[in-house]
Amino acid sequence: MNSNSLVSIDDISRDEIVDLLKQARYFEMHPDQKILDGKVVATLFFEPSTRTRLSFETAVNRLGGRVIGFSDASTTSSSKGETLKDTIKMVSNYVDLIIMRHHLEGAARYATEVTDTPVINAGDGAHQHPSQTMLDLYSIYKTQGTLQNLSITMVGDLKYGRTVHSLLMAMRYFNPTFHFIACEELQMPKEYKDFCDKYNIRYYEHRDFTPEVINQSDILYMTRVQRERFTDIMEYERVKNLYTLRSDMLEGARKNMRVLHPLPRVNEIAYDVDDSPHAYYFEQARNGLYARQAIICKALGIDIPKMEITL
């Protein structure tokens, strides 16, 4: 067990989150450095995710480290029945840091228990994906100049969307107001509404995706509504276009309002939104690089200058 590991956004404190944001800011100003000279990092993607893997590998490369690993478990010994424990123990002999993605929930937590090498969770099934949360927080901070007292509207699949759950939990330190917009089948689960109650976070639930809600938001966090989430296909057909954002819905939006999306999108954001000054989802992905550089250095115990940011 290495205490620098990052498995869940819930494992780190408000101060640690703020420090990571300050360091992400530093890396945005100085993305190329030889901080990881001589370090070898493993990216173990038991489940493929090109987007996340490229982001992490770019982060390591830009800091002068080297990467080994695999991008698909079907080419590795785990497809021959090797346990996760054995794979992690074997790789631990070679590297300074393990970045892993796995289709099973809790896989990263278990990995931290079988090795002393630090582990970063790059997604474990529908469970946790803390670097996504950090890049979301950094994007919100950058676009709003603060994380405090914001009105955040979450749209689409609020039942299974792990990004919205993690973001909700991380925002508890910053006095947010939430609006949850989803159809009956994909509502925000009770445990997260209980979480809001516990931390005195205001939230409002809506069925309809209307300009009235958009107009009182600082952040519009869109997610993908996937067909396979529905038990009733007719229900999917009925709602699939109800949670699509079009540019005409943004006419009365606050000037500072920004649209975020964890990507990839399908049809939940119309292409005409891309040209809107409110669209931020492509820049959001780039922020992932800086957030991950900060996370990698924290996991390796490397001290990085913190830029002053006001929250």
Add this chain to the structure above:
Amino acid sequence: MKADKKELAVAALRCGTVIDHVPNDVLFKAVKILGIENIKSHVTIGNNLSSKRLGSKGIIKVADVEFAEDVINRIALIAPHAKINIIRDFDVVEKRYVTLPDEIVGIVRCDNPKCITNNEPMRTRFSVIDRDNLTIRCHYCGRTVKSEDAIID
């Protein structure tokens, strides 16, 4: 005559442990959790016995065995009001109640099929997150379950 039959159902124990006030529906789960199947001394298991407090109850008597506290506490998960009597020479020398530990290692199976614990040769770990409602949470995948619904391995 009736009284005699009742006596017989809960025959006296010279030395050992009596686990009383076990709800009927979890009696055999309790037997399993405590590993009583592997005990070689006399074991008496009674179920659906009349009880003033529960209406009906289960009871387990194990001769010549005194369980370690952390072992006996495992049944707090399913029988939080179970009463433990330690018997020596036909006398009850100690009475106590079970207490739920903060963490439960290896007894409960996670009901999430996509949980790592159901796919690796490893022990499960649950933490108690709500003592009043006896709710536990998987340390790995975060799935919560009421302990009465917990799947016992």
